[in-house]
Amino acid sequence: MSAVAVSGRSGLAELPVSHVMDQLLERVVEDLPYDDVTGRLKRRHYIIDRLKLEFSKDAARLAAEFATDDAAERLDSPTAGEWIRHNCKVSRSTAYDCINVGEQLHRLPKSADAVTTGAIGFAHLSVIARTSSSLAESTTESAFVEDDLVERARECSAGRLWHYCMRLRHALDPEGVASEQRIAVEERRLQFTVWDDGSLLISGQLDPIGGAAVRTALEPLAQPMGQGDDRCLEHRQADAFVELATHALDAGLLPQHASQRTHLQVTTSLETLQGLPGSPAADMEFSTPISTVTVQRLACDASIARVVFGPDSVVVDVGRAARVVSGATRRALNARDQHCQWPGCERPASWSAAHHLVHWVQGGATDLSNLVLLCHRHNWMVHEGGWKLARSNDGRLLAIPPVYDYYRVRAPDTIPAA
Ligand SMILES: [Zn+2]
Ligand SMILES: [Zn+2]
Numbered sequence: 001m002s003a004v005a006v007s008g009r010s011g012l013a014e015l016p017v018s019h020v021m022d023q024l025l026e027r028v029v030e031d032l033p034y035d036d037v038t039g040r041l042k043r044r045h046y047i048i049d050r051l052k053l054e055f056s057k058d059a060a061r062l063a064a065e066f067a068t069d070d071a072a073e074r075l076d077s078p079t080a081g082e083w084i085r086h087n088c089k090v091s092r093s094t095a096y097d098c099i100n101v102g103e104q105l106h107r108l109p110k111s112a113d114a115v116t117t118g119a120i121g122f123a124h125l126s127v128i129a130r131t132s133s134s135l136a137e138s139t140t141e142s143a144f145v146e147d148d149l150v151e152r153a154r155e156c157s158a159g160r161l162w163h164y165c166m167r168l169r170h171a172l173d174p175e176g177v178a179s180e181q182r183i184a185v186e187e188r189r190l191q192f193t194v195w196d197d198g199s200l201l202i203s204g205q206l207d208p209i210g211g212a213a214v215r216t217a218l219e220p221l222a223q224p225m226g227q228g229d230d231r232c233l234e235h236r237q238a239d240a241f242v243e244l245a246t247h248a249l250d251a252g253l254l255p256q257h258a259s260q261r262t263h264l265q266v267t268t269s270l271e272t273l274q275g276l277p278g279s280p281a282a283d284m285e286f287s288t289p290i291s292t293v294t295v296q297r298l299a300c301d302a303s304i305a306r307v308v309f310g311p312d313s314v315v316v317d318v319g320r321a322a323r324v325v326s327g328a329t330r331r332a333l334n335a336r337d338q339h340c341q342w343p344g345c346e347r348p349a350s351w352s353a354a355h356h357l358v359h360w361v362q363g364g365a366t367d368l369s370n371l372v373l374l375c376h377r378h379n380w381m382v383h384e385g386g387w388k389l390a391r392s393n394d395g396r397l398l399a400i401p402p403v404y405d406y407y408r409v410r411a412p413d414t415i416p417a418a
Contacts, residue, residue: 049122053115059084060102097126104129110150123158131165138173198288226345243376247351268295273361297383301353325354325366333371340375341397347375355379
């Protein structure tokens with residue numbers, strides 16, 4: 001009969017070590033008052049770091065077993081990292097990180113001592129170990145100076161240390177860094193998945209330089225803009241992404257398709273464009289059928305949409321016929337407004353559409369008195385978002401919010417069947 005009663009999923013909580021752990025957790029903060037939260041956090045994390053240091057030594061021993069004997073078969077796992085991931089309930093990166101630290105410890109005695117004394121954290125040690133293993137694998141002769149890194153680690157965060165180590169690695173092993181970045185590019189991917197409601201799920205991975213280009217382009221577009229902008233960062237980034245694509249289409253920046261400018265292709269009937277009762281939804285390439293208000297927005301500044309009336313009506317290529325905002329009118333509009341006219345928004349004219357205050361489909365004139373520059377986001381807010389624009393007596397444009405929230409009034413019986 002076993003001396004240790006093991007029950008439950010792991011049985012770990014009933015091992016004798018559990019009692020010792022309870023005492024340790026209590027002892028480590030017992031001289032600190034309960035309201036000294038920061039002091040307690042530091043002490044507790046010191047224990048975590050010490051444990052991770054010991055954990056790493058055993059993780060490396062397991063990796064060595066996998067390298068030399070039949071551990072893969074015996075433990076029914078392809079690698080030590082996978083075994084640790086499943087059985088110790090950690091992420092893949094944590095598992096491999098600990099193995100790497102354990103494997104590098106024989107080269108990093110000063111770093112390990114610094115963790116033991118609490119001078120640096122395990123996160124620092126992990127960065128130093130990654131640098132050490134990268135340089136050990138490099139083909140070029142390099143001089144890894146542990147003292148320097150430990151000294152840096154004492155003074156800065158793990159994140160800053162990582163940056164310093166990247167620069168150091170480049171100085172010592174430029175070919176290794178270039179090779180790593182080449183591999184990162186090879187692992188790039190971008191996937192689109194269309195959900196049942198037609199929404200596009202985007203997932204992917206970009207190398208650091210490609211990712212930086214995307215973030216640098218989106219960052220200025222994702223800033224809060226205009227009065228009453230309470231969008232969260234995720235919403236602003238999503239809007240910025242769509243705006244970038246829309247601008248590329250609108251400004252004709254994309255390679256031409258069979259001598260035609262690439263643009264959003266919308267097919268609709270005149271009834272739909274006018275919003276008459278009983279009119280069908282419009283069709284747009286790559287999208288589910290779209291509503292009247294969206295068609296009206298796309299056709300508002302006809303330079304971004306090519307609208308073809310369906311067979312029920314007279315076939316008119318509105319993309320050309322309704323490009324009533326002529327070059328001269330648009331230039332005059334740009335000169336007058338200079339940027340999006342939504343209160344507080346400064347998106348430049350080249351990133352804005354010529355919005356008809358009274359839509360041309362409802363008889364609104366295409367002259368300066370009825371046109372106003374609106375950026376992509378604010379054009380959407382007026383057409384689909386339910387906001388109204390009005391001129392004050394002194395000529396300023398006022399944005400009037402909808403009286404109800406569009407997202408909350410959607411009754412179940414208005415949701416289209418899948
Ligand atoms: Zn508009
Ligand atoms: Zn705007």
